[in-house]
Amino acid sequence: MQGKYYLIISKNTAQMLIINKALKENEVDTDLVPAPPETGTVCAIAVKIKESDLDRSKRILDENSIDVKDILEEKKFKLQGLLDKKLGNNVITDEFIAILKKIEEGEDLERNEIVYLLSTNNKKEIELIYDAADRIRKLMVGDVVEIRGAIEFSNYCKKCCNYCGINAANSSVGRYRMTEDEIMEVVDYLQGLGLKTVILQSGEDMQWSTERLIALVRRIKEKTGMRITLSVGEKTREEYEALKEAGANNFLLKIESINRNLFNEIHPDDDYDYRLQCSRWLKELGYINGSGNIIGLPGQTNEDIADDILYFKDMGINMIGIGPFIPAKGTKYENHPHGDVNLTLRAVAVTRIVCKKVYIPSTTALASLNKDAQVWALQSGANTIMLINTPDRYKKDYRIYDNKNMVDLEAALYAVEKAGRKLPSYLKVN
Ligand code: 5AD
Numbered sequence: 001m002q003g004k005y006y007l008i009i010s011k012n013t014a015q016m017l018i019i020n021k022a023l024k025e026n027e028v029d030t031d032l033v034p035a036p037p038e039t040g041t042v043c044a045i046a047v048k049i050k051e052s053d054l055d056r057s058k059r060i061l062d063e064n065s066i067d068v069k070d071i072l073e074e075k076k077f078k079l080q081g082l083l084d085k086k087l088g089n090n091v092i093t094d095e096f097i098a099i100l101k102k103i104e105e106g107e108d109l110e111r112n113e114i115v116y117l118l119s120t121n122n123k124k125e126i127e128l129i130y131d132a133a134d135r136i137r138k139l140m141v142g143d144v145v146e147i148r149g150a151i152e153f154s155n156y157c158k159k160c161c162n163y164c165g166i167n168a169a170n171s172s173v174g175r176y177r178m179t180e181d182e183i184m185e186v187v188d189y190l191q192g193l194g195l196k197t198v199i200l201q202s203g204e205d206m207q208w209s210t211e212r213l214i215a216l217v218r219r220i221k222e223k224t225g226m227r228i229t230l231s232v233g234e235k236t237r238e239e240y241e242a243l244k245e246a247g248a249n250n251f252l253l254k255i256e257s258i259n260r261n262l263f264n265e266i267h268p269d270d271d272y273d274y275r276l277q278c279s280r281w282l283k284e285l286g287y288i289n290g291s292g293n294i295i296g297l298p299g300q301t302n303e304d305i306a307d308d309i310l311y312f313k314d315m316g317i318n319m320i321g322i323g324p325f326i327p328a329k330g331t332k333y334e335n336h337p338h339g340d341v342n343l344t345l346r347a348v349a350v351t352r353i354v355c356k357k358v359y360i361p362s363t364t365a366l367a368s369l370n371k372d373a374q375v376w377a378l379q380s381g382a383n384t385i386m387l388i389n390t391p392d393r394y395k396k397d398y399r400i401y402d403n404k405n406m407v408d409l410e411a412a413l414y415a416v417e418k419a420g421r422k423l424p425s426y427l428k429v430n
Contacts, residue, residue: 004051005074009035011067013045013227013249017286018066020047026060028053031316032288033357036075036140045288045318048074077106077356079139082132090124103132103353114306117350118343126346133349133381140357143422146384147412148229148361149190150199152398153178153390157203159233162266163256163294165328165399166203172330174397177207180216184223186389191224193409194428198224199252199386201231208232210239214246221247229290234274237281244285251282252290254321257297258311259304266297279315290359292321295347296339305347313355319384320358322347323365326401341369345380352381359384362415367405374407378419385412 010016016032023030028049035046049057054071061068082100099113109117117129154177155166166173183200190198198220202208217228229250230243240251255275257263263272283289293308312320324339344366352360361384362377374385388406390398395406405411409429416423423429 004076006049006051006054006057007033007035007046007072007074008049008057008061008068009046009070009072011069015067016045016047019061019068020286022060022064022066023047023049023053023057026056028057028060032286032318036072077139079104079106079132079135082128082135087124090122092122092125092128096120096122096125096128100128100132103136109354111303111306111310114309114350114354115302117353118302118305118346129346129349129353130380133352134379136356137352137360137381137383140352141359141383144383144424145362145378145412145416145419145421146197146359147195147424147427148197148199148384148386149186149193149195149389150201150386151178151183151186151389152201152395153183154202154205154208155394155398156205156207157233158206159204159267160269162268162332163297163325163328163401165331165401166397167331170328170330173399176394176397177205178391178394180212180219182391183216184219186391187220187224187226190389191226192428194426195226196424196426197227197229197250199229199231201252202233204233210235210242214242217243217246217248229288231290234270234278237285240278240281240287241285244287248287250288250290250319252292252319252321253278253282254290254292254294255279255308255311256292256294257300257304258293258308259300262297262300262304265299279317283316288318289316290319290321291315291317292319292323293347294323294325294339294365295344296325296337298333298336305343306350309347309351309354312351312358317355318358319361320351320355321361321363322351323363324369326365326368326403328399328401338369341366341373341376345373345376348377348382349380361386364388364405364407365401367407367411367415368401368403371405371411372418374411374415375418378415378421385415387412 031048227249231252324344360382362374362382366373
């Protein structure tokens with residue numbers, strides 16, 4: 001897809017959603033993308049439209065008396081000088097040079113080219129891949145590392161995912177379920193820190209019914225006005241819609257692997273098509289849509305990872321969490337080796353190169369394998385960090401894998417500083 005695009009910038013999230021809805025209802029093809037850094041962080045998301053829809057969109061917004069802050073032409077993507085670096089005695093292949101040229105021009109990469117980037121062992125090529133990813137990150141989402149606060153509010157789960165330590169069949173974990181008041185206490189703390197987004201994550205816990213979640217979302221919204229990210233698994237379209245109406249903004253529901261056989265192998269009680277359908281609904285409903293994968297699953301190939309990345313791009317996924325597999329005691333894969341840190345970093349870099357304007361967290365799973373891996377991910381294309389704010393008395397039991405790093409504010413500050421990046425202005429730390 002080449003050609004010009006325009007970004008409609010709104011004053012706030014509510015307005016952005018009204019714009020998106022009005023355009024969609026009139027069959028304008030829209031995409032929600034992070035607003036360019038120069039528009040500030042007030043409204044992090046812009047509505048992207050094609051040039052051919054520009055006049056019609058303006059008319060629709062006008063007729064419906066919907067205000068916009070600005071409409072900008074999306075800057076033509078252009079990177080220069082990726083290859084200017086001294087090559088010295090290093091030999092790089094013609095195939096690689098051709099791929100780099102495509103990256104410089106902002107052209108879409110083919111599957112075999114993505115596989116090449118994931119697979120090369122050539123040191124210089126690897127260095128150039130990281131350099132390209134880091135520059136695209138800077139160009140697309142700037143130097144600020146967004147900080148989110150996560151509350152893992154229940155580890156009860158009805159599902160039996162083979163990799164996951166809190167799966168229903170694992171009797172070696174102590175189960176807990178936070179109350180609404182306990183959750184609100186943490187939310188207040190996060191608001192005190194100045195954070196703008198709270199992530200509510202849990203297993204698929206039937207006791208935390210959609211009705212209860214709706215009440216919680218409303219309460220957080222009314223009390224704090226914070227953006228709310230839900231990560232509570234598969235639901236019906238009606239449930240997603242009701243949660244959206246209650247005030248949820250973002251939803252994380254990872255595909256884990258887009259390879260149907262691999263997905264089925266790791267998710268004995270999930271339906272591949274239903275998972276994909278959920279993601280489509282979330283997008284249609286106007287959620288900022290999160291997905292992601294696990295690197296190092298049994299039998300996973302670089303071709304599989306390339307397909308994951310192409311899926312994120314084609315689905316217009318806005319947030320992409322990429323973490324290494326880490327074995328969890330009491331699960332089918334407890335003796336399977338953990339995923340490779342370098343391959344995970346490479347997947348982060350290639351995802352940034354392919355998907356461009358997206359949020360990519362420097363994941364907790366990476367931090368769990370190496371304290372500095374979170375720094376490396378920030379230098380390989382990642383731009384957000386999720387703090388774990390589950391109360392101490394519970395967090396050891398949110399054991400989705402073993403030896404989980406409890407990324408706290410201190411760890412995040414360390415990573416941002418060491419990566420030479422900026423803290424968000426909303427963060428209140430002294
Ligand atoms: N290793 C790595 N990531 C895991 N997750 C769950 N279990 C594991 C594991 N053993 C990830 C999944 C899920 C997210 C909350 O945690 O990707 O979506």
